[in-house]
Amino acid sequence: MLRKVIALAALGLALSAGQALASGTTNRAPKHVEFGFEGPFGTFDQAQLQRGYKVYREVCSSCHGMTLMSFRNLGQKHGPFYDADRPNPNDNPYVRAIAAEYQINDVDSETGDVIQRPGSSADRFPNPYPNEAAARAGNGGALPPDLSVLIKARHHGPQYVYSILTGYANPPAGLKVSPGQYYNPYVPGDLAAFWTGDSHHVPPGGFIAMPPPLRPDGVTFDDGTRATVEQQAKDVVAFLTWAAEPKMIERKQFGMAAMIYLLILAGLVYASYRRIWRNVAH
Amino acid sequence: MAGHHPTYEPKTGFERWLDLRLPIVRMAYETAVAFPTPKNLNYWWTFGGILATMLVVQLATGIVLAMHYVPHVDHAFNSVERIMRDVNYGWLVRYMHANGASMFFIAVYIHIFRNLYYGSYKAPREILWIIGCLIYLAMMATAFMGYVLPWGQMSFHGAVVITNLLGALPVVGEAITTWLWGGFAVDNPTLNRFFSLHYLLPFVIAGLVALHIWALHVPGNNNPTGVNVKSVEDTVPFHPYYTVKDGFAIVIFFIMFAGFVFYGPNLLGHPDNYIPANPLVTPAHIVPEWYFLPFYAILRAVPDKLGGVLLMFGAIGVLFVLPWLDTSKVRSMRYRPTARWYFLIFFITCLVLGWCGAKLPDDPVIPNLSTFILGDSDLNSYVWLSRIATAYYFAYFVIILPVLGLTETPLPVPESISAPVLSHPAAAPAGAAAAPESRG
Numbered sequence: 001m002l003r004k005v006i007a008l009a010a011l012g013l014a015l016s017a018g019q020a021l022a023s024g025t026t027n028r029a030p031k032h033v034e035f036g037f038e039g040p041f042g043t044f045d046q047a048q049l050q051r052g053y054k055v056y057r058e059v060c061s062s063c064h065g066m067t068l069m070s071f072r073n074l075g076q077k078h079g080p081f082y083d084a085d086r087p088n089p090n091d092n093p094y095v096r097a098i099a100a101e102y103q104i105n106d107v108d109s110e111t112g113d114v115i116q117r118p119g120s121s122a123d124r125f126p127n128p129y130p131n132e133a134a135a136r137a138g139n140g141g142a143l144p145p146d147l148s149v150l151i152k153a154r155h156h157g158p159q160y161v162y163s164i165l166t167g168y169a170n171p172p173a174g175l176k177v178s179p180g181q182y183y184n185p186y187v188p189g190d191l192a193a194f195w196t197g198d199s200h201h202v203p204p205g206g207f208i209a210m211p212p213p214l215r216p217d218g219v220t221f222d223d224g225t226r227a228t229v230e231q232q233a234k235d236v237v238a239f240l241t242w243a244a245e246p247k248m249i250e251r252k253q254f255g256m257a258a259m260i261y262l263l264i265l266a267g268l269v270y271a272s273y274r275r276i277w278r279n280v281a282h
Numbered sequence: 283m284a285g286h287h288p289t290y291e292p293k294t295g296f297e298r299w300l301d302l303r304l305p306i307v308r309m310a311y312e313t314a315v316a317f318p319t320p321k322n323l324n325y326w327w328t329f330g331g332i333l334a335t336m337l338v339v340q341l342a343t344g345i346v347l348a349m350h351y352v353p354h355v356d357h358a359f360n361s362v363e364r365i366m367r368d369v370n371y372g373w374l375v376r377y378m379h380a381n382g383a384s385m386f387f388i389a390v391y392i393h394i395f396r397n398l399y400y401g402s403y404k405a406p407r408e409i410l411w412i413i414g415c416l417i418y419l420a421m422m423a424t425a426f427m428g429y430v431l432p433w434g435q436m437s438f439h440g441a442v443v444i445t446n447l448l449g450a451l452p453v454v455g456e457a458i459t460t461w462l463w464g465g466f467a468v469d470n471p472t473l474n475r476f477f478s479l480h481y482l483l484p485f486v487i488a489g490l491v492a493l494h495i496w497a498l499h500v501p502g503n504n505n506p507t508g509v510n511v512k513s514v515e516d517t518v519p520f521h522p523y524y525t526v527k528d529g530f531a532i533v534i535f536f537i538m539f540a541g542f543v544f545y546g547p548n549l550l551g552h553p554d555n556y557i558p559a560n561p562l563v564t565p566a567h568i569v570p571e572w573y574f575l576p577f578y579a580i581l582r583a584v585p586d587k588l589g590g591v592l593l594m595f596g597a598i599g600v601l602f603v604l605p606w607l608d609t610s611k612v613r614s615m616r617y618r619p620t621a622r623w624y625f626l627i628f629f630i631t632c633l634v635l636g637w638c639g640a641k642l643p644d645d646p647v648i649p650n651l652s653t654f655i656l657g658d659s660d661l662n663s664y665v666w667l668s669r670i671a672t673a674y675y676f677a678y679f680v681i682i683l684p685v686l687g688l689t690e691t692p693l694p695v696p697e698s699i700s701a702p703v704l705s706h707p708a709a710a711p712a713g714a715a716a717a718p719e720s721r722g
Binding site for chain 2: 040067068073145148149152153154155157188244245246247250251252254255256258259262263265266269270272273276277280281
């Protein structure tokens with residue numbers, strides 16, 4: 001009995017360790033929203049990634065950089081513009097066209113002059129600001145975080161980002177909101193110092209310097225999907241999840257093969273074990 | 283079958299020639315094939331083999347990662363992400379290495395608790411146990427420095443918190459900290475030396491593992507009864523009996539490992555470590571990796587910094603003298619009806635300490651309940667729960683085990699390993715010695 005208790009407890013420790021790290025905050029728990037990329041068989045929907053890229057491109061990228069992303073990534077396997085007929089992203093016309101829309105700072109190799117040239121698939125996504133000081137100056141002192149791995153850098157990243165984007169609310173009466181700040185119940189924070197109402201009922205959440213970025217029909221989706229705020233948020237979260245973990249599908253597919261292999265191997269080794277030990281009393 | 287033990291006989295001319303000059307094949311044969319092993323080892327004994335396998339996994343993946351990683355404060359974070367994105371199967375190698383560290387600690391903790399329950403540290407295995415404690419220490423140092431290398435927010439601020447602890451030591455503390463940092467703050471020199479040491483220490487561990495196995499092969503394995511091997515009837519050759527049993531356990535362990543690597547690769551990590559290190563922004567809640575949480579709780583249980591540091595190191599130090607603290611002549615707790623319950627409480631205490639280590643010290647354990655302020659904090663707080671658990675942790679080693687060995691009446695211990703084995707699973711005859719497993 002004792003041994004079983006210990007075994008169960010050890011298993012519990014292993015499984016709960018990750019959860020134990022989450023700490024208590026005053027913000028509202030993220031909304032429950034399901035994404036197609038979740039779960040062991042989840043995959044990215046290419047049409048959704050394309051819509052998400054459009055939201056990033058037309059809305060987010062005016063303030064947020066994605067320094068780890070290159071244009072070629074858009075055309076790699078499981079990416080938004082992957083084309084099985086052109087597996088090399090450098091041959092992908094969408095990738096080339098998207099890259100060419102940008103002007104990239106460079107140095108003329110003949111003269112050494114600073115020039116601008118059209119982007120190529122090898123170029124990184126250009127940053128909206130030349131440096132951090134410029135980014136802060138343009139955003140009331142706040143620094144828009146880089147979005148490359150943002151989804152992995154937040155607890156329940158996809159749900160959290162979706163909740164922020166769709167969770168803006170009118171500040172409750174009695175909450176003092178400074179200019180350039182916006183109330184959002186899903187942002188971690190402590191509003192007690194800004195709250196003039198009942199001290200036992202401080203509103204959840206905190207302030208964020210980003211104005212509500214998404215408007216209904218703020219972008220026009222090429223595939224005819226209605227661009228509600230929820231739809232835009234869902235699509236851009238899918239895109240950001242892909243950007244944070246571009247090898248996710250490859251990982252899950254590899255994992256399925258590895259699991260099948262290990263289960264068969266376990267069966268074979270267990271059968272060998274039973275056979276080798278069959279004449280030993282133990 | 284069980285009584286027959288193979289011996290090494292060189293078969294070819296070359297093997298006979300080599301055997302007279304460097305009997306390395308003979309040594310390998312006697313270590314991994316012929317080695318007589320008690321036939322009653324249960325699955326708790328497979329974690330030695332699992333640990334050896336995990337060490338190989340960590341070395342192999344780590345060497346590949348080092349080919350691509352850049353140990354510089356400006357490039358470390360992005361070089362890790364480059365491994366994830368642009369290196370062929372880099373995501374696999376990196377996730378195996380990061381989760382492999384956690385798997386290594388799961389296995390080592392089970393290995394240590396198995397040891398504590400079955401009294402494997404007792405004579406004549408004290409040196410074996412002490413080498414094991416040294417391996418555990420080296421593992422902790424390696425894991426800590428490895429976690430710093432991605433240079434995320436938790437890497438950086440964890441390194442600041444832990445290295446600052448040494449500053450609490452009187453007289454030499456500040457000098458040691460400066461020397462460790464290679465400057466006056468955690469910065470590029472710190473990252474460089476941590477990378478160097480993170481590469482070095484695993485090979486130190488490998489050397490210690492060789493000594494650990496050597497020290498194991500002199501007295502041989504302990505076993506669930508704790509009774510010494512009396513005759514060849516009690517043993518089977520290591521190969522194929524335990525290669526296949528360990529092999530099965532390793533495959534099962536790898537299924538769990540693969541579950542984390544492929545389906546929850548970031549579950550055991552902290553999201554803040556995907557934010558590049560920024561010395562000017564301190565995370566709201568700095569927590570170490572899960573395997574350090576019990577020690578973190580002990581550290582924070584003491585209001586005085588130096589006292590906390592000493593107690594934290596003492597929690598590991600006390601393990602080194604355990605063979606001389608436990609006064610009981612009976613090894614296995616199967617035959618120690620009282621000690622068994624204290625052991626269970628000890629195990630739960632370690633889990634509670636880990637839980638406390640993940641929480642803010644002043645937060646209430648039971649939500650929305652304030653009792654009364656005791657000393658510096660409400661009694662219903664994690665800091666007081668940590669204190670109670672810390673007190674039991676040390677009491678178990680320095681009070682309970684020494685006293686219990688003298689006062690407890692153990693159950694009758696079987697004559698030999700074969701005695702209970704041969705009567706099992708026949709209807710239990712009178713006499714406790716006959717079927718001790720059923721009482722476990």
